[in-house]
Amino acid sequence: MAEHEIKQIISQLEKPHNLHQAPKLLSKAKLGLLHLHALVPSANTSPQHILLATTVLEHGALLSIRLKDTEAFTRYYQQLQPFYSLPHERWHRAGKPRNQSKVTGLYLLLLLSVGDYAGFHTVLEGLEMSSGKEHIEKDELIQYPVRLEQALMEGSYDKVWGETKGERVPSEEFAVFSEVLIKTIRSEIASCSERAYPSLQISNAKNLLFLDSEGAVIQFAQARGWVAKDGRIYFPQQEAEMLAAGKDVMSSSNTVIENTLGYARKLETIV
Amino acid sequence: MADKMDIDAANGDKEEEKVGPAPNLPAERIITNNFNLINQAVDSFDARFTLRALRSIATIRKATDFPEALAFGIRTAFPKPQNNARQVLEEMLPEDVRSGGAQQNGGGEANGAAVKEQDVVEIAEVWVYLGLLVQVSDAQYWVYLFDHQEYQRGADFSSNFVDKIRSFNRRTMDPIGAKAYFYYALFHENLAPLPPSEQSPVIEIRPVLMAALRSAVIRKDDETQAAVTVLLLRNYISTADITQADLLIAQTQFPASAANNQVCRYLYYLGRIRAIQLAYTEAHANLESATRKSPTAGPAVGFYQQATKLLIVVELLMGDIPERSTFRQPSLEAALHPYFKLVQAVRVGDLQAFLKCVHAYEQQFRSDGTYTLILRLRQNVIKTGVRMLSLSYSRISLRDICTRLHISSEESAEYITAKAIRDGVIEATLDHTHGHLITTPARDTYSTTEPSEAFHARIEALLGMRDECVMAMRYPMNKHRQEIAEAAKARERERELAKEIIEGDADADDGDEGGFEGM
Numbered sequence: 001m002a003e004h005e006i007k008q009i010i011s012q013l014e015k016p017h018n019l020h021q022a023p024k025l026l027s028k029a030k031l032g033l034l035h036l037h038a039l040v041p042s043a044n045t046s047p048q049h050i051l052l053a054t055t056v057l058e059h060g061a062l063l064s065i066r067l068k069d070t071e072a073f074t075r076y077y078q079q080l081q082p083f084y085s086l087p088h089e090r091w092h093r094a095g096k097p098r099n100q101s102k103v104t105g106l107y108l109l110l111l112l113s114v115g116d117y118a119g120f121h122t123v124l125e126g127l128e129m130s131s132g133k134e135h136i137e138k139d140e141l142i143q144y145p146v147r148l149e150q151a152l153m154e155g156s157y158d159k160v161w162g163e164t165k166g167e168r169v170p171s172e173e174f175a176v177f178s179e180v181l182i183k184t185i186r187s188e189i190a191s192c193s194e195r196a197y198p199s200l201q202i203s204n205a206k207n208l209l210f211l212d213s214e215g216a217v218i219q220f221a222q223a224r225g226w227v228a229k230d231g232r233i234y235f236p237q238q239e240a241e242m243l244a245a246g247k248d249v250m251s252s253s254n255t256v257i258e259n260t261l262g263y264a265r266k267l268e269t270i271v
Numbered sequence: 272m273a274d275k276m277d278i279d280a281a282n283g284d285k286e287e288e289k290v291g292p293a294p295n296l297p298a299e300r301i302i303t304n305n306f307n308l309i310n311q312a313v314d315s316f317d318a319r320f321t322l323r324a325l326r327s328i329a330t331i332r333k334a335t336d337f338p339e340a341l342a343f344g345i346r347t348a349f350p351k352p353q354n355n356a357r358q359v360l361e362e363m364l365p366e367d368v369r370s371g372g373a374q375q376n377g378g379g380e381a382n383g384a385a386v387k388e389q390d391v392v393e394i395a396e397v398w399v400y401l402g403l404l405v406q407v408s409d410a411q412y413w414v415y416l417f418d419h420q421e422y423q424r425g426a427d428f429s430s431n432f433v434d435k436i437r438s439f440n441r442r443t444m445d446p447i448g449a450k451a452y453f454y455y456a457l458f459h460e461n462l463a464p465l466p467p468s469e470q471s472p473v474i475e476i477r478p479v480l481m482a483a484l485r486s487a488v489i490r491k492d493d494e495t496q497a498a499v500t501v502l503l504l505r506n507y508i509s510t511a512d513i514t515q516a517d518l519l520i521a522q523t524q525f526p527a528s529a530a531n532n533q534v535c536r537y538l539y540y541l542g543r544i545r546a547i548q549l550a551y552t553e554a555h556a557n558l559e560s561a562t563r564k565s566p567t568a569g570p571a572v573g574f575y576q577q578a579t580k581l582l583i584v585v586e587l588l589m590g591d592i593p594e595r596s597t598f599r600q601p602s603l604e605a606a607l608h609p610y611f612k613l614v615q616a617v618r619v620g621d622l623q624a625f626l627k628c629v630h631a632y633e634q635q636f637r638s639d640g641t642y643t644l645i646l647r648l649r650q651n652v653i654k655t656g657v658r659m660l661s662l663s664y665s666r667i668s669l670r671d672i673c674t675r676l677h678i679s680s681e682e683s684a685e686y687i688t689a690k691a692i693r694d695g696v697i698e699a700t701l702d703h704t705h706g707h708l709i710t711t712p713a714r715d716t717y718s719t720t721e722p723s724e725a726f727h728a729r730i731e732a733l734l735g736m737r738d739e740c741v742m743a744m745r746y747p748m749n750k751h752r753q754e755i756a757e758a759a760k761a762r763e764r765e766r767e768l769a770k771e772i773i774e775g776d777a778d779a780d781d782g783d784e785g786g787f788e789g790m
Binding site for chain 1: 687
């Protein structure tokens with residue numbers, strides 16, 4: 001009976017228009033799962049229940065992405081973990097979870113956009129251990145965040161830009177992250193440009209920063225504290241750094257004195 | 272007091288002679304000698320004798336008649352066949368050994384009577400030691416028989432064994448107990464399905480190891496605490512549960528007085544975890560200590576090789592190139608060959624060579640567990656390439672950079688160089704209009720504080736090492752009391768001597784002997 005309810009809710013969730021009612025439906029579904037003792041997989045949960053639970057949780061995860069609720073997505077992901085780590089025998093009668101790679105790929109992308117590279121690599125290591133490299137290499141949904149991370153680390157931001165545009169994105173949920181990613185790389189490029197260029201023409205800056213118009217460039221420049229004059233942008237930070245470097249020699253003499261006193265003390269203890 | 276000390280010293284020497292040429296003795300004699308060692312350890316409360324006994328395990332294993340020797344040892348320790356402890360041990364031995372030894376039993380009975388009274392007291396340690404040997408013998412069966420049944424039996428026996436050990440609360444048993452946990456974990460690691468599958472039985476032994484860790488800490492049992500912590504870390508890493516391993520490290524303290532090989536292992540696992548979490552500097556420090564403390568020759572050289580491999584990869588990830596002298600060491604040369612090729616590719620900054628090398632040695636890297644780390648090296652290759660170009664050219668066009676580094680487009684090259692400048696890899700500026708990378712002339716490093724900082728780091732490390740050595744020096748217990756007693760005795764004798772001299776002088780007043788004394 002509860003199963004039937006849950007199946008109904010699932011079919012409702014799969015219709016594309018119910019985005020705002022989704023949270024309510026999901027809570028009802030989760031209650032149903034609790035009745036079936038299927039929210040957390042145990043040794044005697046039947047395969048059908050496992051499949052039901054996984055489907056509900058996966059829908060929850062995908063919907064929270066569409067609603068841009070990252071906390072809820074992370075929660076659903078954690079809840080899905082025990083299901084994904086079950087061995088194949090528990091699934092064989094009911095079939096495999098359909099959206100496992102998608103959810104994992106989305107989680108990786110979330111970690112990337114937040115800048116948590118340590119977490120990214122940890123999850124990737126776990127994936128490689130459990131599914132094996134060949135499986136992962138063929139899986140486009142997981143390769144997408146991996147490629148993005150490589151490009152980000154290298155610094156070839158134009159590749160990142162290309163990946164987030166249009167056709168290369170595997171599915172619409174990934175597109176939600178594209179905005180966040182573009183903002184991230186824009187600030188990265190900005191900080192790189194500050195150090196690398198003495199000054200830059202505004203038209204060039206427009207191309208570099210992937211901005212649409214020169215007005216947007218000027219806005220961006222003002223937000224970051226750059227000076228815009230005569231169609232060029234000047235980056236002021238560098239001179240301040242040179243001054244700071246000059247002061248270092250004075251303060252470093254303090255350190256040298258401290259260190260030498262330390263050596264003298266330790267040497268005295270050597271018999 | 273002085274006499275007793277001399278006898279002890281002589282005894283110690285004799286012990287050395289007995290255990291020293293151990294390879295020539297038959298395994299049975301070694302086992303019975305070890306009983307004496309263990310008894311001594313319990314008497315003098317000194318862990319060194321137990322450690323010596325444990326060290327001989329390695330030599331005993333290789334003896335061809337190990338099961339028979341073990342049976343003989345069991346019979347010598349527990350002469351009564353109805354003894355419960357003995358039966359538990361004998362169950363684990365193979366059938367033929369049990370029956371074949373029955374004839375020896377008659378001979379054993381004769382000295383059994385003499386031995387009986389002695390080892391009633393020390394039975395616990397000896398029993399545990401024999402249980403350890405049985406585990407070792409079971410572990411050996413997977414060399415001889417390749418039979419999975421033995422793993423299962425070994426695992427079951429280990430579980431019961433470990434439970435019984437936990438119930439004992441005797442400090443003298445700590446080193447043996449620690450070893451027992453080691454074999455317990457080893458058995459479960461080899462049961463199917465093997466890790467890193469998520470269903471591996473290693474996950475089941477985690478609660479047991481945790482409980483053991485708790486009791487070890489409560490009882491202030493440093494040996495077991497160190498051994499079990501290391502086993503847990505190994506467990507977590509084998510199933511890639513890095514976050515759990517990290518939590519374990521954060522919540523527990525590794526005992527500072529643990530044995531050197533446990534410290535080595537701990538540092539190695541710690542380095543691995545940090546490397547995966549991208550904390551390369553920490554990982555580098557840990558792995559360097561691990562390689563320095565590890566034995567570089569003999570059967571344990573495998574650990575040194577593994578630790579060095581990981582160290583090399585972490586150094587590459589940090590952007591430093593490992594020295595060539597590391598690869599020339601005789602024990603490492605063959606094992607490190609793929610890594611040598613890797614370092615060469617990274618050093619030059621050649622992306623194609625790097626990818627080819629990774630592809631060629633993929634299997635090797637996977638089995639070393641360094642494959643995922645090496646994949647991260649891709650951006651290091653590019654950075655090194657950029658650095659090479661920046662050092663060699665004062666001005667180079669972006670198009671040339673593209674061609675040299677095999678980068679797909681000029682825009683990418685521009686972004687990559689900008690990022691490199693931001694990260695401090697090179698000191699240069701970009702000229703966007705002409706599309707050039709212009710290197711700023713190098714500053715004189717001796718005018719900055721860099722040399723003194725480098726010296727400071729090295730001096731700190733050496734001073735720290737010296738402090739550790741001083742703290743690790745060992746003095747025999749109660750020696751100072753004996754010294755005090757000695758000094759007291761010496762003073763007594765001097766006083767008596769002085770009294771005699773005075774009395775002698777008083778006596779010498781009569782008689783002509785006074786004259787001779789003058790001469």
